Amino acid sequence: MYELFKNLGAWLVSGEQWSGPDGIAHRLAEHLQYSLLATLIAAAIALPVGLLIGHTGRGAFLAINLSSFGRALPTVGLVVLVFLASGLSMWPVYVALVALAVPAIVTNTYAGMTAVDPEVKDAARGQGMRAHQVLFQVELPLALPLIMTGLRLALIQVVATATIAAYVSFGGLGRYVFDGLAQRDLVQVLGGAVLVAVIAVVLDLALSALQRALFRHRPA
Amino acid sequence: MTICRPGKGQLMIQFDAVHKRFPNGTTAVHDLSLDMPEGGITVLVGSSGCGKTTTLRMINRMVDPTSGTIRVGGRDVLQQDAAELRRSIGYVIQQAGLFPHRTVLDNIATVPLLLGWGHRKARTRAAELLETVGLPAEAGKRYPHQLSGGQQQRVGVARALAADPPVLLMDEPFGAVDPVVRTQLQDELLRLQKELSKTIVFVTHDIDEAVRLGDRIAVFRTGGHLVQCASPAELLARPADDFVADFLGAERGLKLLSLTTLADVPQGPAPEGARWELVLDSARTPLGWRDTDAPKDAPLTPVRPLRDTDALLSALNEAVASPAGLVARVDADGALTGVTSRDDIHIHAGRAHAEASVAA
Numbered sequence A: 001m002y003e004l005f006k007n008l009g010a011w012l013v014s015g016e017q018w019s020g021p022d023g024i025a026h027r028l029a030e031h032l033q034y035s036l037l038a039t040l041i042a043a044a045i046a047l048p049v050g051l052l053i054g055h056t057g058r059g060a061f062l063a064i065n066l067s068s069f070g071r072a073l074p075t076v077g078l079v080v081l082v083f084l085a086s087g088l089s090m091w092p093v094y095v096a097l098v099a100l101a102v103p104a105i106v107t108n109t110y111a112g113m114t115a116v117d118p119e120v121k122d123a124a125r126g127q128g129m130r131a132h133q134v135l136f137q138v139e140l141p142l143a144l145p146l147i148m149t150g151l152r153l154a155l156i157q158v159v160a161t162a163t164i165a166a167y168v169s170f171g172g173l174g175r176y177v178f179d180g181l182a183q184r185d186l187v188q189v190l191g192g193a194v195l196v197a198v199i200a201v202v203l204d205l206a207l208s209a210l211q212r213a214l215f216r217h218r219p220a
Numbered sequence B: 001m002t003i004c005r006p007g008k009g010q011l012m013i014q015f016d017a018v019h020k021r022f023p024n025g026t027t028a029v030h031d032l033s034l035d036m037p038e039g040g041i042t043v044l045v046g047s048s049g050c051g052k053t054t055t056l057r058m059i060n061r062m063v064d065p066t067s068g069t070i071r072v073g074g075r076d077v078l079q080q081d082a083a084e085l086r087r088s089i090g091y092v093i094q095q096a097g098l099f100p101h102r103t104v105l106d107n108i109a110t111v112p113l114l115l116g117w118g119h120r121k122a123r124t125r126a127a128e129l130l131e132t133v134g135l136p137a138e139a140g141k142r143y144p145h146q147l148s149g150g151q152q153q154r155v156g157v158a159r160a161l162a163a164d165p166p167v168l169l170m171d172e173p174f175g176a177v178d179p180v181v182r183t184q185l186q187d188e189l190l191r192l193q194k195e196l197s198k199t200i201v202f203v204t205h206d207i208d209e210a211v212r213l214g215d216r217i218a219v220f221r222t223g224g225h226l227v228q229c230a231s232p233a234e235l236l237a238r239p240a241d242d243f244v245a246d247f248l249g250a251e252r253g254l255k256l257l258s259l260t261t262l263a264d265v266p267q268g269p270a271p272e273g274a275r276w277e278l279v280l281d282s283a284r285t286p287l288g289w290r291d292t293d294a295p296k297d298a299p300l301t302p303v304r305p306l307r308d309t310d311a312l313l314s315a316l317n318e319a320v321a322s323p324a325g326l327v328a329r330v331d332a333d334g335a336l337t338g339v340t341s342r343d344d345i346h347i348h349a350g351r352a353h354a355e356a357s358v359a360a
Helices: A002-013 A022-058 A060-072 A076-087 A091-114 A118-126 A131-161 A174-182 A186-214 B052-059 B082-087 B104-108 B110-114 B119-132 B137-140 B150-163 B179-196 B207-213 B232-237 B242-248 B252-257 B312-321 B342-359
Strands: B013-022 B026-036 B041-045 B066-073 B089-093 B167-171 B199-204 B218-221 B225-228 B275-281 B286-291 B326-330 B338-342
Touching: A002 A186, A002 B052, A022 A060, A022 A131, A022 A174, A022 A186, A060 A091, A060 B119, A076 A091, A091 A131, A091 B119, A118 B089, A131 A186, A174 A186, B013 B052, B013 B199, B013 B225, B026 B052, B026 B167, B026 B199, B026 B218, B026 B225, B041 B052, B041 B207, B052 B066, B052 B167, B052 B199, B082 B089, B089 B150, B104 B110, B104 B137, B110 B119, B119 B137, B150 B167, B179 B207, B199 B207, B207 B232, B207 B252, B207 B286, B218 B232, B218 B242, B225 B232, B225 B242, B232 B242, B232 B252, B232 B342, B242 B252, B252 B312, B252 B342, B275 B326, B275 B338, B312 B326, B312 B338, B312 B342, B326 B342, B338 B342
Parallel strands: B041 B199, B041 B218, B089 B167, B167 B199
Antiparallel strands: B013 B026, B013 B066, B218 B225, B275 B286, B326 B338
């Protein structure tokens, strides 16, 4: 056990392991690229949906249930399914990651919108704001803390799951896990897993801090 | 059907045969015809579910009537764009409804910004209004949750006044603050109204608040019926029916006395040589009553001196409380001008009551 951790430490800090197209720096960049792009696509789909159902109060049942359904989808199954349909491309990876991220963003956005005090919305209308002004000047800013929580949760989940890109022969930190498994190289498997866990935790902490800084004026 | 037409002065808001039935079948407002004169405070009172808030909200189209016409400044509200109409009418609600994510200054600047005044002009105006409603300039940088309930309500009033609208709608604005702060806010509103002469429609379920603030009071009954619409004195002296009388309460005779001041009640010199003597300081401010039968060092019985602007109701209270049966009268500086006997106050109270009944 001790030997394993020592080797892991050596693997993680060796300069040679960090450089080159197969190095950690490059894999990390790939991993973040897949994760951010997938989360952005998910946000582009989920935010308008969440805002719309939150603002109108209509379609909430359908949207929330579809979200729960999306959450229950097995990611690897989805990757294989889209892979069989589309062949070798990044499509299976992005479809699976987006499907994973959408539910968290929709439900949090919707929750944020419904948590806005109806008195405040009434006052906004009463001061002469039009529907889009109520949405963008009052509801959206007030829902923003919960919306950001949704984005953060989605991003963390996606980062933790983006290892599957390697499953269909692409890069990212999953490369170490899948290659390590194939080569029976436990140090490499563990190194990849630890790196994924560390960036997930670091991102979570950083985004939480950002949220606290942005909303420090808000009542608790 | 009660038709309420004040008769004199320009009319600012006119309800003509207005009905409001909600989709669930309840009638909120029943065949309402009510005019509100320019520059006056019209108070809508009644217990919950009587349609007073719906009536108010139909003025700025937060609710649209099922039938009938509402005119503001002579123009049918239904012919106007709802958002533009609302920007031209001040609106204050219970709990203030301030935007928690915006500073106090930005809250007040809401309507000017919607009207496209630009940030600088809107902020300057907002800063002016902070002062108008009696808040310190530093309050402008704070967020609503950092203020007390009473301060938030002042911000709500400032926000409603920001674009200087001729009409102000106030929906139980002081309902959520404690009685002391409520009285302060009522005084402030009356002071502001003296300066600004807005046409104010004020909803409350508190009859004392209605009597204090209203130039006219419209009493609503459950089902959206307007029962009576009159000046506070007329309402208190001559309630239209048992419902109104019950709503005004058993002390409505006393409430009427709160509308008359002491100014016309005669006063005489303070008694000398009687059992109770009024003790004054060097500025002739009354300190208390001394019982000449009691030992020299006995404490004085407290006195609450009244000015000419105080209500007859306060005088009656003081006459009952005073051991000598006398009310100490002072000038604006608090110096004694004379005393008035319990009997004189009773006679004037009775006369005030009779006059209100006849005049009304």
